[in-house]
Amino acid sequence: MRAQINNKAKRKVIHEGRFLRFVRKGEWEYTQRNNCNAIVIIAALTEDEHVIFVEQYRLPVDRIVIEFPAGLVNDRGQKKLESVLSAAKREFLEETGYQAKKWVKILDGPVSSGSSADLITLFLAYDARKIAEGGGDDLESITVHSIPIERVDQWLTKMKSKGRLVEPKIYTGLYFLKTYNRGS
Numbered sequence: 001m002r003a004q005i006n007n008k009a010k011r012k013v014i015h016e017g018r019f020l021r022f023v024r025k026g027e028w029e030y031t032q033r034n035n036c037n038a039i040v041i042i043a044a045l046t047e048d049e050h051v052i053f054v055e056q057y058r059l060p061v062d063r064i065v066i067e068f069p070a071g072l073v074n075d076r077g078q079k080k081l082e083s084v085l086s087a088a089k090r091e092f093l094e095e096t097g098y099q100a101k102k103w104v105k106i107l108d109g110p111v112s113s114g115s116s117a118d119l120i121t122l123f124l125a126y127d128a129r130k131i132a133e134g135g136g137d138d139l140e141s142i143t144v145h146s147i148p149i150e151r152v153d154q155w156l157t158k159m160k161s162k163g164r165l166v167e168p169k170i171y172t173g174l175y176f177l178k179t180y181n182r183g184s
Helices: 084-096 149-161 169-179
Strands: 011-016 020-025 028-033 038-046 050-058 063-067 070-073 102-110 119-130 143-148
Touching: 038 084, 038 169, 050 084, 050 149, 050 169, 063 169, 070 084, 084 102, 084 119, 119 169, 143 149, 149 169
Parallel strands: 038 119
Antiparallel strands: 011 020, 020 028, 038 050, 038 070, 050 063, 050 143, 102 119
């Protein structure tokens, strides 16, 4: 028997916190961010072909996680809406201290469409150079890693053996970094 989809059901906010809301529509329940309108992820390659990763403790999984730099679009309460590219550049600099010369939008879509309304956009950033400290904002404690692209697989295996979780979206970004030659 196939599930009945009721697209005309009204959306009801069951609970709303500072950053998230819990929503019910018909029989379906999901989360939705209330402090932004999108998420950006940056798979970056430096001028000398190092991949940039961030490492930080993530409370929901109670572990340190290796991720690509990422962040929220329009989360600063600004009056003028921020573009996804502007947000990607801002978050990349804020989290890592790097700035990239070339940006390529690769894909966008849902993060976890069965439980979340979050939509992401993945960018490749090329010819990145360190120009600032990085480390994130006051709510973050980020460690930045610059790993030669030919050693990334071994490094990620080593991080897993140390008990770190590796964000699965990393493998998508690595595929595109390794497949596309400088964004061509």
